[in-house]
Amino acid sequence: FFFSSRRRHTKFKCDWSSDVCSSDLSANTGAMLRAQVAAATRLLHNEGLLTYSGHLSARAPEGDRFYIQIRTEPRTEVTPESVLLVDLDCKVLEGNGKPPSETAIHAEIYRKRADVQSVIHNHSEMAIAFTMMKGVKLLPMRARAARWKDGFPVHNDPSHIKRQEQGIALAETLGSHNVALMRAHGMVLVAESVPALLGGQSATFGALFPAQVMMSLMAIGVRDLTTVLAVRDGRLGGPAMRFLAGMTSTAHA
Numbered sequence: 001f002f003f004s005s006r007r008r009h010t011k012f013k014c015d016w017s018s019d020v021c022s023s024d025l026s027a028n029t030g031a032m033l034r035a036q037v038a039a040a041t042r043l044l045h046n047e048g049l050l051t052y053s054g055h056l057s058a059r060a061p062e063g064d065r066f067y068i069q070i071r072t073e074p075r076t077e078v079t080p081e082s083v084l085l086v087d088l089d090c091k092v093l094e095g096n097g098k099p100p101s102e103t104a105i106h107a108e109i110y111r112k113r114a115d116v117q118s119v120i121h122n123h124s125e126m127a128i129a130f131t132m133m134k135g136v137k138l139l140p141m142r143a144r145a146a147r148w149k150d151g152f153p154v155h156n157d158p159s160h161i162k163r164q165e166q167g168i169a170l171a172e173t174l175g176s177h178n179v180a181l182m183r184a185h186g187m188v189l190v191a192e193s194v195p196a197l198l199g200g201q202s203a204t205f206g207a208l209f210p211a212q213v214m215m216s217l218m219a220i221g222v223r224d225l226t227t228v229l230a231v232r233d234g235r236l237g238g239p240a241m242r243f244l245a246g247m248t249s250t251a252h253a
Contacts, residue, residue, distance in 0.1 A: 029061050030060065030061075030067075030085075031080060033067050033194070034067055034080035034081075035080045036058060036193075036194035036195065037056055037057065037058050037067050037068070037069065037080075037083050037194060038079050038080050038082070038083055040056055040194050040197060040198060041055075041056050041069060041075050041078045042075065042076060042077075042078060043198065044056065044075075044120070044122075044197075044198075045075035045076055046076075049122055050075050050120075050122050051075070051122065051123055052074070052075065053100075053123065054075070054120070054121060054123055054186075055069055055100045055102070055103075055106075055120070055121055056068070056069070056118070056119070056120045056121075056194070056197070057106040057118065057119050058117065058118050058193075058194050059110055059116070059117045059118070060085060063114075064087060064088055065085055065086060065087045065088065065093060066085070066086060066088075066106060066107075066110055066119075067083050067084065068083065068084055068086060068099050068100065068103060068106060069082065069083055069084065069099075069100070070082055070083075070084060070095070070096075070097035070098065070099070071097065071098045071099060071100045071101060072097070072098075082095070082097070083095065084097060084099055086099050086103060086107075087107075088107045088108075088110060088111050089107070089164075090103045090104060090107050101160060101162050102121060102160055102161045102162060104161055104162060104163060104164055104166060104167030105119065105121050105161045105167055105170060105188055106119045106121070107164075107167060108168050108170065108171040109167075109170070109171045109174060109188070109190060111171070112168075112171040112172075112174075113171070113174075113190065115192070116190040116191070116192075117193050117194075118190065118191045118192070118193055118194045118196065118197055119188065119189070119190050120188070120189045120190075120197055121186060121187070121188045121189075122186050122187060122189075123185065123186035124186055124187055127181050127182075127186055127187040128181075128182075128184060128185065128186060130152070130181060131154050131181050131182065131183040131184060131185075132183070132184060137152075138152045138181065147178055148178065148179060150176070150177055151177065152177075152180070152181050153173050153174065153175065153177055153180050153181070154173075154180070154181045154182075154183055155169070155170050155173040155174075155180050155181065155182045155183060155185075157169060157170070157183070158182070158183045158184040158185050159185075160185075161182075170182070170188065174190070178190055178191070
């Protein structure tokens, strides 16, 4: 992908398939991660998955700091040069500007989960819907949802996560899961790299796919989804795949 900033006229190239990004700033890992954060932010905004207030981050090689965008910068204009480096106390180490007001989400997840290398927080209306419906639980759907087989925990605090103790509480809700829904707020998703948020089973798109499928099934009258799902050896298969392939006929049975 090629992007250019109208303000800075900086171009950079990202090859997600090889998990390598290079920029005209430098070839070191810091520049690579800055480029990945900027490119992924703009791509996800273009897909409607990051709005004016969502944000994405990448853990720096040092482990105790991470890259994240400036609070007030439009998601459509994030560039490698504008990305901040902050520590786990949300203090800016490199760059000019303030990080997002909910940076504690990223900091406390990185502090708790050494395996996590990238975090995204968005305000998906689809995710919010499944935190507001009584008696409806979001379930993994199709084989591509194997990453979510442990479920979608819901964090019950609907307020902005601005303080450290709030970030700690959200990290506790997330636990060892790869995603957590936030009641009347949005969701948080974690992965092993920034490119992983855009492709494969860990993709942001993949996390929202079960919600889209369930909404479609409920719209055509399907009520009991638990009987059609089967998890075997960490994968969804059998009845789930057959059901989804013929859900129209099932709905009219």
